[in-house]
Amino acid sequence: MSRRKGVHTMSSRSITLSVNGECRSFEASAETPLLYALRNDCGLNGPKFGCGLGECGACAVLVDGRAVRSCTVKLGAIAGRTVTTLEGLASGTDLHPVQQAFIDMQAAQCGYCLNGMVIATVALLRHKANPTEADIRAALRRHLCRCGTHLEILAAVRRARELLAETGHQQEASSAS
Numbered sequence: 001m002s003r004r005k006g007v008h009t010m011s012s013r014s015i016t017l018s019v020n021g022e023c024r025s026f027e028a029s030a031e032t033p034l035l036y037a038l039r040n041d042c043g044l045n046g047p048k049f050g051c052g053l054g055e056c057g058a059c060a061v062l063v064d065g066r067a068v069r070s071c072t073v074k075l076g077a078i079a080g081r082t083v084t085t086l087e088g089l090a091s092g093t094d095l096h097p098v099q100q101a102f103i104d105m106q107a108a109q110c111g112y113c114l115n116g117m118v119i120a121t122v123a124l125l126r127h128k129a130n131p132t133e134a135d136i137r138a139a140l141r142r143h144l145c146r147c148g149t150h151l152e153i154l155a156a157v158r159r160a161r162e163l164l165a166e167t168g169h170q171q172e173a174s175s176a177s
């Protein structure tokens with residue numbers, strides 16, 4: 001069996017997804033992790049490979065608007081669905097308010113966890129426009145940051161909540177699916 005990094009070419013079939021608003025077809029095994037297809041086939045490096053086990057959250061993307069860990073989602077399980085990555089959040093040159101909030105609060109050191117933090121925040125604010133502190137902590141609880149940037153990240157989520165309230169950006173956030 002020949003394979004690229006995690007993408008099996010034996011028993012491949014064509015699997016079609018919407019990725020950031022574009023229809024993409026993958027000739028791949030149904031078992032291929034979504035993360036590999038996004039990074040290797042689409043060149044989307046927003047989602048990061050951290051643990052590969054669904055534990056760290058670095059690989060998070062939105063599937064039909066819900067945050068998932070793309071290292072554990074098999075392509076065959078989401079055929080025909082809509083995927084949004086970090087790269088798909090902005091509108092042209094306008095950053096998504098959650099992205100802007102993380103910049104405003106300088107909520108990064110190495111930045112490796114930020115993809116997952118931003119995706120989780122977008123998903124949270126879609127679901128609940130005015131989350132409590134407990135809601136925010138619960139949403140990010142299983143996203144690991146090895147740099148210890150947690151306080152700045154929490155501040156960024158609060159800032160995103162403000163920005164979305166100010167700009168009425170919820171509709172755009174809702175369509176990021």
Ligand code: FES
Nearest residue numbers: 050051052057071
């Ligand atoms: S790389 Fe997917 S959860 Fe860690």
Ligand code: FES
Nearest residue numbers: 109113145146147
């Ligand atoms: S900023 Fe480095 S892992 Fe979070």
